[in-house]
Amino acid sequence: MQHDEVIWQVIRHKHCSFMSKISTGIFCRNPYNVTGICNRSSCPLANSRYATIRDHDGVFYLYMKTIERAHKPNDLWERVKLPRNYEKALELIDKHLMYWPKLLVHKIKQRLTKMTQMRIRMRKLALKTREKIMTTPRKEKKREARREEKAEKAAVLDKAIEKELLARLENGIYDGIYNLPFNKFLQTLDTDELQAEDEIEEESEVEYVEGNFELEEEDDIEDLVQS
Structure with missing residues (x-):
């Protein structure tokens, strides 16, 4: 037979696995705790008649426990789906409790x-557009480096x-045909052609200079007079 006071006297002296004692107080980690x-x-655990509210994927359920179902752990809790409307949910709670x-109803x-x-x-935070901070693990950074x-x-x-x-190819060290990359071969040919064109232009370059014809004619006349 279940006796609430005996259960509470047993679990209150640090024999409860759900108890969490910190500097600000003693709290309970049991998901069915209402406060x-x-x-x-x-x-x-120490109340044979108990009720609470739990959230399942955004849907609220009213959980109720009575002593008549204490001998059936699988059917210990009875749950009722609450509507999304806040006022209707309060009315449903008043109806069942x-x-x-x-x-307990107030809690x-x-x-x-x-x-x-x-x-x-x-819901409001989900609608806001915020920047996401993406972190990279240290091992991944070292591996990429x-x-x-x-x-x-x-x-x-x-x-x-x-x-x-x-x-070596330009110096003629390799004789014969080699399977060189075609793109590199074309690039080499282009550079050789450009160098050859530059050499031809340098050899056939013609310069035009200004001539002093008057001075040349005076020199010829002087030579004729002296002779």
């Missing part, structure tokens, strides 16, 4: 009010090898 405070009137203790209504206010605030360093070293090495091979 969240560890005391005789709010304890769902008509002959229950007034203090249940306070819990419904707090949960309704919290749901309204959550190592990959970047390896990629830079590989790129420098590839460029050095490419320059060396092109220099």
Whole structure:
């Protein structure tokens, strides 16, 4: 047979796994606790007649426990879905808890009010556009830094090898046909053609200068007179 006072005397002396004692007070972690405070009137284990409100995915339910179902743990709690309208939910609570203790009914209504206010605030915050702060784990940062360093070293090495091979190819060290990348081959041909055109332009460049014809004619006349 269940005796509420005996249960409370047993669990009140730090024998309850739901008790959380901190500097500001003693609280209860039981999800069925209507106030969240560890005391005789709010304890769902030490009260054979108890009721509370719980939230399931945004839907509020009224949970009720009576001593007649104490021998059936699977059917211990009876729940009723509350409407989203606050006033209708209060009317439904008054209907189902008509002959229950007034203090417990008052606590249940306070819990419904707090949960309704919290749901309204959550909805307002969800509608606001806020910047999301994305954090990167330290291990991932180090891994990305190592990959970047390896990629830079590989790129420098590839460029050095490419320059060396092109220099050897231009100097005629390699005789015969080699399977070089076609894009690099065209790029090399383009650079060779540009260099050849520059050399031709330098060789065939013609300059025009201003001549002093009067001085040349005077010199010729003087030579004729002296002869």
